[in-house]
Amino acid sequence: MPDQTAQVPPTAEPVPAAAPARRRRLRPGMIGVALLVLLGVTAGWWWEAGRKVLPHYLTATVTRGDVTRVVTATGTVNPVLTIIVGSYVSGVIRQISCDYNTEVMQGQVCATIDPRPYQAVVDQDKANLNVARAQLAKDQAALVYAQLNDQRNRQLILHNYVSKNVADNSRSLYEQAQAQVALDEATIEQRQALLSAAEINLSYTSIVSPVNGTVVSRNVTIGQTVAATFQTPTLFLIATDLTKMQVDTNVSESDVGGMKQGQKASFTVDAFPGRVLRGTVEQVRQSPQTVQNVVTYDVVVAVANADLALKPGMTAAVDIVTAQRPGVLRVPDQALRYTPSGAPTAPAGTSRVWVLRGGKPVAVLIGRGLDDDTNTEILTGDLQPGDRVILGEQRAAGSAALPLPRF
Incomplete structure (x- = not known):
């Protein structure tokens, strides 16, 4: 019989003993502590990095140039002198010989009012004058007779040839004749x-130009009745010389203080875009104009118009130079408004700018001159052309806020 030998199973590898339960509970806690420490270190680094980001300064260069103060206003182009031609008498317009743009000479007839009613008055006054003259001649003859009669009776009364009553009567008649002659003369x-007045009114029926010029407006037509009873009607407007014009500008009361005769001005009109015309302040009128509680003053700018391009009534945008400083040291106005964060304010009554030197802002006290709302003239201070004045600051792009770390 075969041997029945017992089979011995192979020996298994020893299995390491499980870790104690206490060690399994500590490992999660240690990991949490490590995460907290790492998060704190990272957050501190992020905050410190963000805190140390230097601002980026916006700067401008100190330069030499012109500082010009300009007052801007709107105005209207007008002839220097415009004559209103009216009518002193009433009547019907019979003829018109002047129209728009007509060149007229002094004394030229522009219109005629029906003269017949006024001619009739002249004729009547002439007749009345002739009657008065005839009456004077008659009464002068009567005066001569009365004088002779008075003289004769005065001689006769000396010899008692006439009574005193007769002599007194002749004297009275003589004196009456003298008075009648005086009345006739008056x-x-x-x-x-009356005749002279009638002749003047008759002459007024011819509407004539009082000056040499150009008709810029006609307000009457043939057959129209004009009434001059209460107010002289305006028939024509005549500009004396259209080669010389003026711009009447409305300047606010806050700007008029710097206006004076002789200042340079420039202006544009919509009719000629891009064309700048030049003029000179001719007059600053004292009378104010108030519209909706806004007070303005009329500043007259004289301008040449040799080519007759400018027309009366055009709207002009006017720039008037009230002050100018050529070739001065200047900085942008924005530099005067900048102050670094945390820096003390400038002492009262002083001005300063901040100059970038060695990468850092340095305060420089200055004396200010003319300001044209863009640049300011520098009178005193440690500034030189080429210095960089600070206008403002901003953090560099991407560094204003650093991203939080991710885990």
């Missing part, structure tokens, strides 16, 4: 004055 003067 009547003649009166009739002469």
Whole structure:
């Protein structure tokens, strides 16, 4: 029989003993502590890095140039002198010989009012004057007779040839004749004055130009009745010389203090875009103009118009130079408004700018001159052309806020 030998199973590898339960509980806690420490270190690094980011300064260069103060206003182009031609008498327009743009000479007839009613008055006054003159001649003859009669009776009464009553009566008649002649003479003067007035009114029926110029407006037509009873009607407007114009500008009361005669001005009109015209302040008028509680003053700018391009009534945008400093040291106005964070304010009554020197802002006290709302003239201070004045600051792009770390 075969041997029945017992089979011995192979020996298994020893299995290491499990770690004690206490060690399994400590490992998660240690990991949490490590994470907290790492998070704190990272956050501290991030905060410190963000805190130490230096600002980026916006700067401008100190330069030499012109500082010019300009007052801007709107105005209207007008002739230097415009004459209103009206009518002193009423009537119907019979003829018009002047129209828009007509060149007229002094004394030229522009329109005619029907003269017949006024001619009739002249004829009547002439007749009345002739009647008065005839009456004077008659009364002068009567005066001569009365004088002779008075003289004769005065001689006769000396010899008692006439009574005293007769002599007194002749004397009275003589004096009455003298008074009548004086009255006739006064009547003649009166009739002469009436005739002169009638002749003047007759002459007014011819509407004439009082000056040499150009008709810029006509307000009457043939057949129209004009009434001059209460107010002289305006028939024509005549500009004396359109080669010389003026711009009447409305300057606010806050700007008019710097205005004076002779200042240079420039302006543009919509009719000629891009064309800058030049002029000179001719007059600063004292009378204010108040519109909706806004007070303005009329500043007159004289301008040449040799090519007759400018037309009356055009709207002009005017720039008037009230002050100018050529070739001065200047800085942008924005530099005067900048102060670094945490820096003390400038002493009262002083001005300063901050100059970038060695990468750091340095305060420089200055004396200010003319300001044109863009640049300011520097009178005193440690500034030189080429210095960089600080206008503002900003953090570099991407460094204003650093991203938080991710885990």
